Amino acid sequence: xxxxxxxxxxxxxxxxxxxxxxxxxxxxxxxxxxxxxxxxxxxxxxxxxxxxxxxxxxxxxxxxx
Amino acid sequence: xxxxxxxxxxxxxxxxxxxxxxxxxxxxxxxxxxxxxxxxxxxxxxxxxxxxxxxxxxxxxxxxxxxxxxxxxxxxxxxxxxxxxxxxxxxxxxxxxxxxxxxxxxxxxxxxxxxxxxxxxxxxxxxxxxxxxxxxxxxxxxxxxxxxxxxxxxxxxxxxxxxxxxxxxxxxxxxxxxxxxxxxxxxxxxxxxxxxxxxxxxxxxxxxxxxxxxxxxxxxxxxxxxxxxxxxxxxxxxxxxxxxxxxxxxxxxxxxxxxxxxxxxxxxxxxxxxxxxxxxxxxxxxxxxxxxxxxxxxxxxxxxxxxxxxxxxxxxxxxxxxxxxxxxxxxxxxxxxxxxxxxxxxxxxxxxxxxxxxxxxxxxxxxxxxxxxxxxxxxxxxxxxxxxxxxxxxxxxxxxxxxxxxxxxxxxxxxxxxxxxxxxxxxxxxxxxxxxxxxxxxxxxxxxxxxxxxxxxxxxxxxxxxxxxxxxxxxxxxxxxxxxxxxxxxxxx
Numbered sequence: 387x388x389x390x391x392x393x394x395x396x397x398x399x400x401x402x403x404x405x406x407x408x409x410x411x412x413x414x415x416x417x418x419x420x421x422x423x424x425x426x427x428x429x430x431x432x433x434x435x436x437x438x439x440x441x442x443x444x445x446x447x448x449x450x451x
Numbered sequence: 452x453x454x455x456x457x458x459x460x461x462x463x464x465x466x467x468x469x470x471x472x473x474x475x476x477x478x479x480x481x482x483x484x485x486x487x488x489x490x491x492x493x494x495x496x497x498x499x500x501x502x503x504x505x506x507x508x509x510x511x512x513x514x515x516x517x518x519x520x521x522x523x524x525x526x527x528x529x530x531x532x533x534x535x536x537x538x539x540x541x542x543x544x545x546x547x548x549x550x551x552x553x554x555x556x557x558x559x560x561x562x563x564x565x566x567x568x569x570x571x572x573x574x575x576x577x578x579x580x581x582x583x584x585x586x587x588x589x590x591x592x593x594x595x596x597x598x599x600x601x602x603x604x605x606x607x608x609x610x611x612x613x614x615x616x617x618x619x620x621x622x623x624x625x626x627x628x629x630x631x632x633x634x635x636x637x638x639x640x641x642x643x644x645x646x647x648x649x650x651x652x653x654x655x656x657x658x659x660x661x662x663x664x665x666x667x668x669x670x671x672x673x674x675x676x677x678x679x680x681x682x683x684x685x686x687x688x689x690x691x692x693x694x695x696x697x698x699x700x701x702x703x704x705x706x707x708x709x710x711x712x713x714x715x716x717x718x719x720x721x722x723x724x725x726x727x728x729x730x731x732x733x734x735x736x737x738x739x740x741x742x743x744x745x746x747x748x749x750x751x752x753x754x755x756x757x758x759x760x761x762x763x764x765x766x767x768x769x770x771x772x773x774x775x776x777x778x779x780x781x782x783x784x785x786x787x788x789x790x791x792x793x794x795x796x797x798x799x800x801x802x803x804x805x806x807x808x809x810x811x812x813x814x815x816x817x818x819x820x821x822x823x824x825x826x827x828x829x830x831x832x833x834x835x836x837x838x839x840x841x842x843x844x845x846x847x848x849x850x851x852x853x854x855x856x857x858x859x860x861x862x863x864x865x866x867x868x869x870x871x872x873x874x875x876x877x878x879x880x881x882x883x884x885x886x887x888x889x890x891x892x893x894x895x896x897x898x899x900x901x902x903x904x905x906x907x908x909x910x911x912x913x914x915x916x917x918x919x920x921x922x923x924x925x926x927x928x929x930x931x932x933x934x935x936x937x938x939x940x941x942x943x944x
Contacts, residue, residue, distance in 0.1 A: 389557050391540065392538065394699050396542070397532060397536050398532060398533055398536070401532065401533055401691055402533075402688050402691060402692055403528040403688070405677065405684050405687055405688060405835075406688070406743055409522075409676050409677045409684050410676060411664075411673070411675060411676055414661060414664060416660065417659060417660030417661030417662075417663070417664060417750070418660065418663055418664065419522070419668075419675040419676055420676075421522060421525065421675075421676045421677065422522075422525055422675065422732075424875050425525050425528045425573055426528070426729070426732060428529075429528060429532050429725050429726070429728050429729060430725075430726070432533075432535070432536055432725045433722060433723070433726045435536075435875065436535070436536060436539060436721050436722040437617070437722045439466075439539065440539075440718055440719065440721070440722050441719075445543075445714075445715075445718070446533040446715055446718060446719075
C-alpha cells in the first residue's frame with residue numbers, strides 16, 4: 387500500500403458508514419431522493435479517485451508489466 | 452407466433468451464431484477453453500466482467516427489488532462500486548501468481564498457495580454450491596421473460612427448459628470466447644433498452660423524475676429510503692460489505708481475472724467499471740415507475756415488474772425487443788456459470804481422484820458435465836419460490852466465506868494461516884450460512900437477546916465473523932503447538 391492508494395478508502399467510508407447519516411428523502415437532487423443521489427455521487431467520485439490513482443501509481447508507468 | 456416471441460427467438464439464434472463464430476480457427480485446449488489463452492486486452496476483459504455482472508439479476512431482479520422493497524435496492528449500486536475499487540489492489544497479485552504457476556481455476560489457487568489438494572476440493576465444492584442459486588436465477592429470469600413476452604403462449608416450465616437447452620448448446624460449442632463476444636451484443640442491447648425504459652417510463656407516466664419520486668413519497672412515505680426496521684441501514688451496510696467482499700470470490704469472476712493480458716489491463720478496468728454501474732440507476736427508475744402503475748405484485752412476483760409495465764405500455768414488437776435483451780442477459784452469464792461449474796467438477800473434483808487424467812480428457816468430461824449441471828439447475832428452478840435478489844444473496848453468503856483465506860494467502864508471510872485453519876474457517880462459515888438458510892432462521896430468532904440493530908445484520912456477515920474467529924483460533928492453536936514442540940526440542944538438545 388502506497389500513500390497514493392489511500393484515497394481509495396473514501397468510497398468505503400461513504401457507502402458503508404455514510405448511509406447512517408444520509409438516509410433521508412430530502413433535499414432531493416436532480417429529482418432523486420437524497421440517499422440515492424448520495425450513492426450516485428459516490429460512484430462518480432469512486433471512478434474519479436481510481437482514475438487519479440491509476441495516473442499517479444508508478445505501477446502503471448510504461449514498461450511496467 | 453407473435454412479434455414478441457419472434458424477437459426473443461432471434462436473440463437466442465444470434466447468441467448461438469456468435470458462439471459458433473467465436474470458436475472458428477482455434478484449437479480448444481484447456482487453457483483456450485477456460486481462460487481464453489490469457490490474451491484478452493482491456494476492452495474484452497471489461498466486457499467479460501461486465502457481462503457477468505449485468506445479468507437477469509440486474510434487469511429483472513434489480514427493477515423488481517426497487518419495485519418491491521424501494522430504498523434497500525440501492526445496495527446493488529454500492530457493492531459493485533466498492534468491489535471495483537478493491538479490485539485495483541486485490542486482483543493483480545492473484546493474476547501474477549496464477550500466471551507464474553499456470554493456474555486455470557479458483558481452487559487451483561488455493562491448492563498452490565496452501566499446498567493442499569483437499570483444500571482445493573473444499574473450495575470447489577463451496578463454489579459449486581454457490582453457483583447453483585446463481586444459475587437458478589438466470590433460468591428463472593429466462594422463464595419469466597419467455598412466459599410474459601409470449602403472452603401466455605408458452606408455459607413457464609417449457610420456457611425454462613428451452614432456455615436451459617440453448618444455454619447448454621451454446622457453452623458446449625464455444626467456451627469462454629463465445630461468452631466474451633456474445634457479451635458485446637448483450638451489453639449494447641441492454642444498454643439501449645434499459646436507458647430507454649428508465650427515461651421513458653418516468654416521463655410518460657409522471658412527467659419527470661422529481662414528480663415520480665414525489666408521487667411515490669406521497670403514496671408510500673419513506674419507501675425510497677431505508678426503513679427503520681427489517682432492511683434497515685444496518686442491513687444495508689452489512690449487505691454491501693458482504694457482497695463487495697464476495698464479488699470476486701465467485702469461481703467464474705475469479706477465473707475471468709486470469710483472462711487478462713497483464714495487470715495494467717486489470718487496474719485500468721477498476722477505473723471504468725464503476726461508471727458502468729450507472730446503468731443500474733435506470734433499472735431502478737423502471738422499478739419505481741412500476742410501483743404506482745402495476746401495483747399488487749407480491750413475493751417472488753416482484754421480478755415481473757419491468758415486463759408487466761412494458762406490456763401495459765408498448766406494442767408487442769417492442770416488448771419482443773425488451774424480451775430479447777432480457778434473454779441475452781440470462782444466456783451470457785448463464786453459459787459462463789454453467790461452464791465454470793462443469794470445469795470445477797471435472798478439473799477440481801474428478802481429476803483429484805483420478806490423477807492420470809490429461810488436459811484434453813478434462814475438457815471432454817467438463818463438456819459432458821454441462822448438461823448435467825443444467826439439469827440440476829432446472830430442477831431447482833422449477834421447484835423453488837424465492838425472488839431473484841434473495842437467490843443471489845444466498846449465493847453470496849456462501850461464496851464470501853472464501854474471502855478471509857484468500858486475502859491472508861496473499862499476505863507476504865503466508866505462514867500466518869495454516870491450511871487447517873483456512874479449511875476450518877471456510878467450513879464454519881458455510882455451515883453457519885446453511886444452518887440459517889435451512890431453518891429459515893434470522894439472527895433475530897437465533898439470538899433474541901441481542902440489541903435490535905445487530906439482529907438486522909445480513910446473516911452472511913455473521914457467518915463471515917464466525918469464519919474469521921475459527922480461522923484465527925485454529926491458526927493460533929497450531930502456532931502454540933509448533934512453538935511447544937520447538938521449545939521441547941531446544942530443551943532436549
